Amino acid sequence: EAGVAQSPRYKIIEKRQSVAFWCNPISGHATLYWYQQILGQGPKLLIQFQNNGVVDDSQLPKDRFSAERLKGVDSTLKIQPAKLEDSAVYLCASSLKGGLAGNNEQFFGPGTRLTVL
Amino acid sequence: GENVEQHPSTLSVQEGDSAVIKCTYSDSASNYFPWYKQELGKRPQLIIDIRSNVGEKKDQRIAVTLNKTAKHFSLHITETQPEDSAVYFCAASPLSGGYNKLIFGAGTRLAVHP
Numbered sequence: 001e002a003g004v005a006q007s008p009r010y011k012i013i014e015k016r017q018s019v020a021f022w023c024n025p026i027s028g029h030a031t032l033y034w035y036q037q038i039l040g041q042g043p044k045l046l047i048q049f050q051n052n053g054v055v056d057d058s059q060l061p062k063d064r065f066s067a068e069r070l071k072g073v074d075s076t077l078k079i080q081p082a083k084l085e086d087s088a089v090y091l092c093a094s095s096l097k098g099g100l101a102g103n104n105e106q107f108f109g110p111g112t113r114l115t116v117l
Numbered sequence: 118g119e120n121v122e123q124h125p126s127t128l129s130v131q132e133g134d135s136a137v138i139k140c141t142y143s144d145s146a147s148n149y150f151p152w153y154k155q156e157l158g159k160r161p162q163l164i165i166d167i168r169s170n171v172g173e174k175k176d177q178r179i180a181v182t183l184n185k186t187a188k189h190f191s192l193h194i195t196e197t198q199p200e201d202s203a204v205y206f207c208a209a210s211p212l213s214g215g216y217n218k219l220i221f222g223a224g225t226r227l228a229v230h231p
Contacts, residue, residue: 031216042123042206042221043161055216091160104149104210104217108160 002026004109006092012115018080021112025073025094033106034067034077035091043091049075082116089113119144121209123222130197131230138225140207141189149210149217150183150190155224156203164205165192197229 005024013019025032030051035043046065048056052072060067064083069075079086093106120143130136142150151166167174167181167190174181178197183190190209194201204226208219 033218040224042121042208042223043219044221045218048216048218050216056218105151105163105166106219108153108162110160 004092004094004107006090006109006112008112009110010113010115012117013082015084015116016081018078019082019114020079021077021090021092021114023075023077023092023109025075025092026107029094029096029107030072031095031097032069032075033093033095034075035093037089037091037111039088046077079114082114084116087114087116119147119209119211119220121207121220121222123207123225125225126223127226127228129228129230132197132199134197136194136197136201136227136229138192138205138207138227139189140191140209140222141187142209142220143188144209144211144220145185145188147209147211147220150181151208151210151219152179152181152192153206153208153221154203155206161206194227197227199229199231202227202229 007022032049034046037043046060047067049069052069067077089111091111092109095106123140148169153161154164155161165179165181167183178195180193204224206224207222210217
């Protein structure tokens with residue numbers, strides 16, 4: 001079974017520039033998550049999709065971050081404009097189901113390491 | 118808001134010793150508690166998980182215990198080996214809009230010395 005795919009793996013940009021990350025979840029996984037992992041910290045959930053709908057974006061800085069999953073499969077996360085504090089690894093994860101009665105195991109992608117100069 | 122505290126932040130043991138990592142959570146409605154291992158530069162990988170209707174679960178050298186009343190859970194690794202060296206994250210899963218999400222602890226860097 002193929003895992004969660006992410007691209008690019010590394011990105012270096014200047015502050016105030018924009019950047020986009022792409023994620024392809026495991027086939028058949030309804031739930032997709034984007035996390036931000038700052039060096040030395042645990043992953044922090046930014047947004048959670050169930051199919052193509054958002055179920056939680058309470059921690060997403062909506063003035064600069066946006067995400068979409070238009071067809072309920074691939075997803076993109078965008079930052080515009082980037083700030084120095086956005087430097088982090090952005091992890092995408094997917095699970096078969098995200099609900100109370102579902103399979104909660106989340107499978108993570110390799111992440112995108114973003115450096116903002 | 119929801120919070121997960123994890124201790125210790127670093128742990129150093131000799132090969133063959135046991136290691137224990139402890140976490141507490143704030144949301145009493147949390148019902149799923151996974152543990153992830155993250156090696157340097159790699160993705161987090163699930164090593165064991167426990168649901169709120171179970172008090173203890175074991176898988177070979179690793180075990181997890183859950184105390185719902187006290188809202189804390191622990192990871193136990195016995196007979197540690199150098200390849201156990203990594204950062205370990207606990208997480209708790211509260212419901213949000215009818216869907217589970219994961220709140221992660223800050224991580225424990227485990228070093229196993231030969």
